[in-house]
Amino acid sequence: MLHVDIVKQLGEFALQAAFESQGRVTGLFGASGSGKTSLVNMIAGLLRPDRGTISIDGEVMDDTEKGVHVPAWQRRIGYVFQDARLFPHLGVAQNLDYGRRMNRVADDPAQRQRVIELLDIGHLLDRRPGKLSGGERQRVALGRALLSKPRLLLLDEPLGALDEGRRAEILPYLVRLRDEARIPMVYVSHDPAELRQLATQIVLLKNGRVTSFGGVKVLSGS
């Protein structure tokens, strides 16, 4: 369960969001500039709220009143960025194994093989990120986040930088991920169609405020 109740001033922009989600995939929906990415960065621990609390499965990540702020690297939250952010100086295989190495998770070849097959990236392992297409890059970024064995996976418009064809290429992987990987996800998008396919619960964000919350139905109101 993800619980968020935060206030953050970002220049002129005020972000004030509170919601609690039990869903397997929480869709965070809003126009660009509605504060989606800032909110996700706060859940990841990359940005500190001015006031409020964030907790995952009852474990407190942020509590400004008690002065609690668990740094990003201790949260075990996977993050797939819009721009993939693969390490350009490492090969695909090293990128994939980075999270496991950092978290001192024991090598799990079966899990690794499952993820590689799920995302269809076995033939890319020896390549450098510079040699990959946008879609391939995003699949490797997904695999990298999954293999760090996160307790929550954040996906910030993972299809945003891709053209129509590439989107259609990745979307099935995401659906499979939802149904097979059993990791709760927060999926950020400004595309209702995408969220209808993936999300189980929706948080509607407008100008830094949560305007509605509920099942996928709330998307039809927007």
Add this chain to the structure above:
Amino acid sequence: MFDITPTEWTAILLSLRVATVATLMATPPGIALAYLLARRDFWGKSLLDALVHLPLVLPPVVTGYLLLLAFGRRGPIGAFLADYFGIVLAFRWTGAVLSCGLMSFPLLVRPMRLSIEAVDRRLEQAAETLGAPPWRVFFNVTLPLALPGVLAGMVLGFAKAIGEFGATITFVSNIPGETQTISSAIYSLIQTPDGDAAALRLVVVSVVIAVAALIGAEWFARRATRRLHGN
């Protein structure tokens, strides 16, 4: 004309040794400082920045004399080092390492700082979300991506160290076999009757070293950049 005499060889080897040791010793603090200046905000940052650049703008004689005051046998730091550690810097080749290292420090730090500033912070964030603590982020992401600039800084520092003259001759004098580098040897030879040919030989040698360092730096930087971008 190209029979380099033993005295000249001594000066050449000493210069190479002084510049190499100075560069190697200045590199770790140089990287640390470059990182601080590029990535951290703290009280007194502009003062520290100015202090780093001071050797570049002070007359070298002044820097050398200040070193002599501080690190001479009776200077506060020099007396301490000699009494407790038996380390004497004044009029020794190790003192030349100190003065060359200090004089080349601003040139060494600058490219390092620029290349660290240019590292994409979003990649550092990605490493954080994958569980890397700050020091791992630095060694796994920031430093490898800044490597071309780090190497460029080292080469620039080395070239400056090998040519350093004013501060070094003031601090450690011009003793053949101990502190006489290529530069101070050339200086002595020019003042000696019939020293022209020998001076010219050393001039050619220093040009060769400088050009070799520049070509080497270019080669390293290209290789490093190619490796980073995976081509």
